Amino acid sequence: MTQNIYDNPAFFAGYSELLRSREGLAGAPEWPTLRALLPDLAGRRVVDLGCGFGWFCRFAREAGAAEVLGLDVSQNMLARARETTADPAIAYRQADLERLDLPPAAFDLVYSSLVLHYIEGLAGLLAGVRGALAPGGRFVFSIEHPLYTAPGNPEWIDGTWPLDRYLEEGPRTTDWLAKGVVKQHRTIATYLNALIAAGFTILRVEEWGPSDAQITAHPDWASERQRPPFLLVSAGLPADL
Amino acid sequence: MTQNIYDNPAFFAGYSELLRSREGLAGAPEWPTLRALLPDLAGRRVVDLGCGFGWFCRFAREAGAAEVLGLDVSQNMLARARETTADPAIAYRQADLERLDLPPAAFDLVYSSLVLHYIEGLAGLLAGVRGALAPGGRFVFSIEHPLYTAPGNPEWIDGTWPLDRYLEEGPRTTDWLAKGVVKQHRTIATYLNALIAAGFTILRVEEWGPSDAQITAHPDWASERQRPPFLLVSAGLPADL
Numbered sequence: 001m002t003q004n005i006y007d008n009p010a011f012f013a014g015y016s017e018l019l020r021s022r023e024g025l026a027g028a029p030e031w032p033t034l035r036a037l038l039p040d041l042a043g044r045r046v047v048d049l050g051c052g053f054g055w056f057c058r059f060a061r062e063a064g065a066a067e068v069l070g071l072d073v074s075q076n077m078l079a080r081a082r083e084t085t086a087d088p089a090i091a092y093r094q095a096d097l098e099r100l101d102l103p104p105a106a107f108d109l110v111y112s113s114l115v116l117h118y119i120e121g122l123a124g125l126l127a128g129v130r131g132a133l134a135p136g137g138r139f140v141f142s143i144e145h146p147l148y149t150a151p152g153n154p155e156w157i158d159g160t161w162p163l164d165r166y167l168e169e170g171p172r173t174t175d176w177l178a179k180g181v182v183k184q185h186r187t188i189a190t191y192l193n194a195l196i197a198a199g200f201t202i203l204r205v206e207e208w209g210p211s212d213a214q215i216t217a218h219p220d221w222a223s224e225r226q227r228p229p230f231l232l233v234s235a236g237l238p239a240d241l
Numbered sequence: 242m243t244q245n246i247y248d249n250p251a252f253f254a255g256y257s258e259l260l261r262s263r264e265g266l267a268g269a270p271e272w273p274t275l276r277a278l279l280p281d282l283a284g285r286r287v288v289d290l291g292c293g294f295g296w297f298c299r300f301a302r303e304a305g306a307a308e309v310l311g312l313d314v315s316q317n318m319l320a321r322a323r324e325t326t327a328d329p330a331i332a333y334r335q336a337d338l339e340r341l342d343l344p345p346a347a348f349d350l351v352y353s354s355l356v357l358h359y360i361e362g363l364a365g366l367l368a369g370v371r372g373a374l375a376p377g378g379r380f381v382f383s384i385e386h387p388l389y390t391a392p393g394n395p396e397w398i399d400g401t402w403p404l405d406r407y408l409e410e411g412p413r414t415t416d417w418l419a420k421g422v423v424k425q426h427r428t429i430a431t432y433l434n435a436l437i438a439a440g441f442t443i444l445r446v447e448e449w450g451p452s453d454a455q456i457t458a459h460p461d462w463a464s465e466r467q468r469p470p471f472l473l474v475s476a477g478l479p480a481d482l
């Protein structure tokens with residue numbers, strides 16, 4: 001079963017202080033690239049897997065979505081999402097993302113930001129996403145890039161990233177905000193082939209690194225161009241499903 | 242214009258001594274994985290981009306292909322391919338792979354092994370491949386993995402691969418068999434998005450590393466599991482094109 005680190009008090013406290021937690025989507029440097037992968041949201045029914053504080057759910061409604069369902073494993077996150085949302089077309093619900101219990105073909109977009117690399121049972125999650133999407137539906141997600149999750153010692157050495165264990169899939173335990181955070185390393189090929197096996201067509205793949213303008217504003221981000229920190233994918237179901 | 246390193250005498254002499262040159266497909270450790278991506282070849286019309294000594298062209302005919310066209314930029318390679326082939330259904334021709342001049346929709350499979358990372362004009366090559374394929378046709382290829390081509394200093398350090406420059410696409414000059422061999426580094430995302438933009442559906446992606454059995458037979462290959470050396474892709478055109 002996937003670790004629920006977000007309800008660890010130290011992790012939750014640290015996570016709440018991140019730029020992307022305090023400022024929402026505007027505080028996430030990869031957001032403009034992820035946003036560009038989204039279909040037009042007007043009138044669409046949207047699910048957010050791992051909705052956290054609800055930033056994307058509120059964005060989707062502002063962009064015209066008809067209804068938005070935010071799912072998260074963390075009661076702490078959901079409580080804060082509910083506190084900061086006053087919109088009857090947004091619902092938040094606790095859920096085990098590996099065993100989605102959603103009405104069939106009831107959504108047009110499933111979105112997930114930086115969650116899938118925590119999930120042990122990827123095939124189960126993808127089967128749930130596929131079942132919840134209507135024909136022509138989209139699945140747009142970001143994850144920590146496999147180059148970021150692979151190494152045994154993920155720390156820069158003289159400006160280079162000491163890659164190893166790339167083909168060795170499985171858990172990686174790191175100390176980030178709290179001790180013993182468990183991520184699941186998978187290769188890019190594994191993610192893409194699992195999507196294809198679940199019936200999706202790959203529409204676009206982005207290996208995100210900071211733009212020149214972002215590096216000018218944040219010179220310490222330059223190293224992220226040596227090894228992209230995020231992988232973004234847009235996948236779709238056939239319209240004539 | 243893409244460098245034609247294969248007609249450099251030192252490179253050609255060194256290349257001719259490689260296991261994959263002397264033993265053909267059986268001497269290429271990634272061949273079983275690449276072969277598994279191929280469609281049934283019985284009765285099919287096949288093109289090999291960068292056919293070299295003709296090993297794959299002869300394999301395709303043994304597997305039942307109706308006709309096989311081997312294209313290569315190197316006169317040296319083509320001369321040896323012709324010397325070792327006695328099959329009127331196999332033709333070899335010199336070609337600029339960035340500007341393919343093939344009859345439209347005349348082939349069922351385009352194959353290419355370890356060639357595209359030398360090609361400067363990838364979009365031109367893909368447009369040529371797409372135009373040459375019939376509806377339902379496949380493009381199956383291998384390249385040096387972008388993790389292999391990216392680094393400024395592609396040499397193991399204490400068992401780790403010093404990754405840098407991954408998002409910096411463009412030429413990389415290395416000394417391999419001869420001085421000043423120029424490869425074109427592109428990201429995985431760039432390859433996949435270029436295929437999608439050219440009208441292909443991604444069918445399968447493999448990041449190849451040696452199997453346990455291969456490492457038992459060749460213990461010095463074990464490091465290749467830390468950083469896959471080859472990327473293999475199967476892509477297809479819609480049958481109702």
